[in-house]
Amino acid sequence: MTDYQGDAAKSPLELFEKLTEQGDKVRSLKSAKAEKAEIDAAVQLLLKLKVDYKKVTGQDYKAGCPPSENSLGSENGLAADGNNDEGDDEVNPWSVSTNNAKGVDYDKLIVRFGSSKIDQALVDRIEKVTGRKPHHFLRRGIFFSHRDMHQVLDTYEKHKSFFLYTGRGPSSQAMHVGHLIPFIFTKWLQDVFDIPLVVQMTDDEKYLWKDLTLEQCHQFAMENAKDIIACGFDVNKTFIFSDLDYMGASPQFYRNVVKIQKHVTFNQVKGIFGFTDSDCIGKISFPAIQAAPSFSNSFPHIFGDKKDIQCLIPCAIDQDPYFRMTRDVAPRIGYPKPALLHSTFFPALQGAQTKMSASDANSSIFLTDTAKQIKNKINKYAFSGGKDTVEEHRKYGGNVDVDVSFMYLTFFLEDDEKLEKIRQDYTSGALLTGELKKTLIETLQPIIAEHQERRKQVTDETVKRFMTPRPLNFNL
């Protein structure tokens, strides 16, 4: 049995293939009327493999049914949707919550979701491959998890291109600074790798989930597109699309949606997303629409009929369930799995355990806030890790791990040395909460003002250019 060792450490799919092979072997031994001892040994191995398979995937082996990728992580006995009953953080596309003031435990999430940590080796490799200093979101672990990023870099080193895909659910006109995180990072990726980008506005999703009309959702998509464009994307390399428009403008996109829909059952989306029998059929089939842009031939105006161009998706970790499903389906319909870069969540002003809400103007800094509003909100609402009195603070110091102003600075203050000095001074008590907040205010005010200035330049004509299906500058 030298060919069988350490299989419990194999991937579910590898195990599945081994099991299928072993099943075939048992059958052929039996039909060849081999010796009993030989058959018994083969059956023993088959049973052992089945036990390992169950341990790794949480599912029973079924011939002909490869494991779902969402079965990854089930080795810890956790539900497939990444949630559990142990009072852990809840993280899914519609809800993120934690009881910890420091926010979600991201290391645990990596284990539960079965993704990989972005470690120093990967950050160093990105620096080496691009020849550029890694973005501070990478240096500081704001993008903290990935799937197959090494494979993307392998491809790139062989002078083959890949493309970026990210998106936004336009549930209101108002976007806050947190919404910019994936776009700021995606723009950096576009710049350093010099590759095309597609941005999906899921206005159909928002119609299905929210009490909004189709017209409202579409209008929000158009308004949000302006904020996205204001992040500085290159119009020659970027295609932004509304689902409500693009579905009706691209037979190839719909073909991919139907392909995916044929290969995902209600049982699967129930397991991944927690849908119930009372959910509308639109919600139930929607995941295929968020999956489809992962495949290059969904965009024939950009990639022609090429279906094998690698996709890289930068997104917040709560979107991962969609792409676990996508990666499960991809090989079964002959497409490459998309790679992913996952970000942490941007905390609400009131603290990392509360949820930002677009309907609560005080829960975050909005992209439309004036300098004065920014100042007032931060001073009034930003949860402080400082002590109650100046005396205590000077004596015991503040706690940066729960201080929202400090967290915001990790997102928006690019200067590593300055950030480190603030951390030390605040922790020691040398820096008071008011002074820390002042630094954040002075950091955010120009960023928001400049965004507003750039957004003003974005005309309906500009939006139309970005949103027209057309060829992009793209070297294969």
Add this chain to the structure above:
Amino acid sequence: MTDYQGDAAKSPLELFEKLTEQGDKVRSLKSAKAEKAEIDAAVQLLLKLKVDYKKVTGQDYKAGCPPSENSLGSENGLAADGNNDEGDDEVNPWSVSTNNAKGVDYDKLIVRFGSSKIDQALVDRIEKVTGRKPHHFLRRGIFFSHRDMHQVLDTYEKHKSFFLYTGRGPSSQAMHVGHLIPFIFTKWLQDVFDIPLVVQMTDDEKYLWKDLTLEQCHQFAMENAKDIIACGFDVNKTFIFSDLDYMGASPQFYRNVVKIQKHVTFNQVKGIFGFTDSDCIGKISFPAIQAAPSFSNSFPHIFGDKKDIQCLIPCAIDQDPYFRMTRDVAPRIGYPKPALLHSTFFPALQGAQTKMSASDANSSIFLTDTAKQIKNKINKYAFSGGKDTVEEHRKYGGNVDVDVSFMYLTFFLEDDEKLEKIRQDYTSGALLTGELKKTLIETLQPIIAEHQERRKQVTDETVKRFMTPRPLNFNL
């Protein structure tokens, strides 16, 4: 209680509205602290209405949730999908079966589905309104059931137009004569009412249900379109579309699909179509795609943004579940309910209780059959209602109710007198099975030959003209 009589005979929706009203009344009496006797009487009526509601719909009343139309017919205690456990006929979009050699019991089906019989009064009215002799499919009860046809005629008499919608699931290249029935009748309706027609080719459905590639299904749609066009439709009044193409060519069509998908739950499609948790999400959401062409604004190139043009759907009765669902959703999204004309099924050569199969070349007459093949198939396979020997036949006569050749003649022999004479002579024994078959052969051979001749004239260019989204000649 004079305002309460005969409510059990009311429609589910009327009952629902009455219940909602009565619930409001009880609440307002209670909050106004009305006299106990008055409150008790109101509550009594409320309870009685709830019992009636359950009786009529088979569902419990839930405030804010109007009844599904598929609850119609449940008054007989039958399952919502039109099937039951009493050994009755099975009729749904994927399966039609009966144990009766005469075929499905259509009168029972009308009661189960909650539709209305096409009676002589309706046939007479169609004759009066159109000034044309009713098609023999109407005269002979081949189109036997309807929903809201009187309303369509009311509209038409007010000089307002309506449009026709029918379709075909292109599961193979081969079409048989039975497939032509709805199209022959639809062409007649188009001619006598002078109205536009949309024809949906559900190539996406066939991809989802069958072991076929997208390319195969799309190719079948194109081939089948040629046979449909060969029925003689007016290119200036007819738009034929493949779902795989049109979904990606019309944002308005997709918008209607999403609207419908938002208003139908998995529970509902489970009840109507019998879907299970193991079905793929494509099947589960597909009914919305067959529903969408019922609404005029799905075709802006024909109807602009008009959403209130009445739709009339001629189809075989097995498609009714789709349109029960559509009629249930329509008022909730602000659209008129489509009207329907239902046909009986075209029997297989082997008998009315067996199913025709496109994969069994001997189960029907195909549109590609030669004169010789037609002759051989009818002589060899057409189930006979005649007696075993000539002597017996002369003495006891044949049974036209189970004789497939006679059934086929009711579909294809237009001359009423000749058909009646055949019925009498066959029943009396004057006409032998061989002679009956000869009449059918001589009737079908020229019909198929002429169809083949017309199909030859249909070029790819012609198909393209029919399938290009464009304005149609249409007087509102």
